Amino acid sequence: MxxxxxxxxxxxxxxxxxxxxxxxxxxxxxxxxxxxxxxxxxxxxxxxxxxxxxxxxxxxxxxxxxxxxxxPRLIRLGETASRALGAWARPYLAELTEKTGETSNMAVLDGEQIVYVAQVPSQHSMRMFTEVGRRVDAHATAVGKAVMANMPADAVTQMLTRAGMRPQTERTITTIGAMHDELARIRQDGYAVDDGEQEVGVRCYAVAVPGAPAGAGISISGPEGRMTRITTDEVIPLMQRLARELSSELSVSA
Incomplete structure (x- = not known):
């Protein structure tokens, strides 16, 4: 600036x-x-x-x-804003879960971490559950990567340098150069993948919510065996549409 x-x-x-x-x-x-x-x-x-x-x-x-x-007074504002954001997102997540059968989430970037603000769980007996309010390292999540793909390269480098890139599993990306390569692929494809990078055996797809001021994204996640049967040609356009509609509602509500 x-x-x-x-x-x-x-x-x-x-x-x-x-x-x-x-x-x-x-x-x-x-x-x-x-x-x-x-x-x-x-x-x-x-x-x-x-x-x-x-x-x-x-x-x-x-x-x-x-x-x-x-x-400290910002904490109350942030918590209230997160609850409101989760309420706005829930109908869109419900549609995503209904059409894919898997757990859907919305998360936002807070500092160097991703915070989950809303979730609609899958009806499968074996499903992924991420507690609303949970904080995770951005570099090891699909939502984090989707959000970073919309950030300037120097801002990503500074953020990852401050946070570090601790390996969560043997698949976690742990170097800044490799992350920039991954973000270039995400920008080209329009979505991010967490392929067992946060938790072994878990796969996640995510897209950014365009224009979200805090840096936000929506995702679906589930066991790797079920998620690999989901066709990205079908689910990614659905997620991108829902992200655009949610972005429009947030803009109207602002």
Whole structure:
């Protein structure tokens, strides 16, 4: 980012406040004033004034190092937003589960991890269950890869460098170069696959929800034996349609 964003018809101070919060989140939740100035292009006195206001309200806190971190009051906002997002997503996930027979999920990128915000389980006795609210490393999940495929390459590199790429199974992608190759394939094909990379014997397909501000995706997952019988030529267009429809509803609701 080379300079401050222009006001888009709203209140400029509010736009700047949320811009700084997003920059802090992009940086891993903690950042120095000088870094915010470089990233946003805003004057240091303006940034300092906004940060003092956020600290006073509990939405940011100042560390002993003088760096600023995201504050605890944001947790309540995030939890409430996640519940609302899950409620919006559930009818679309229900259709996906009905037509595929497998568990469907919606998840969002939060920092360097994926957080599951909604799920509709399969009716099979053997099915995949991911608790809503569970956090997992983005690099080892189909949803995480689908979201990263829509991010700038340098942002992906920075995120993976901060988070590390711990192997979850022997199939987990554990190098940044290999991940960029995988993301290029995802952009070309339009969907991501987790082929036993998070859990042995589990396969997952995911697509990004276009235009979702937090970086979101929907997925289906199940035992590898059943999932390999699902034809991607049929299920991926269905998932992409549902993701577009969900994106449209989120845009209308915003």
């Amino acid at each position: 080379t300079g401050p964003r222009r006001a888009s018809g709203g209140v400029q101070s509010v736009e700047r406040t949320f811009e700084l919060l997003e920059l802090m989140a992009d940086a891993g939740g903690e950042v120095a004033l000088s870094d915010l100035a470089e990233s946003s292009g805003l004057p240091l006195p303006t940034i300092h004034r906004i940060m003092r206001t956020l600290v006073g309200a509990g939405y940011a806190r100042q560390q002993p190092s003088r760096r600023y971190a995201l504050g």
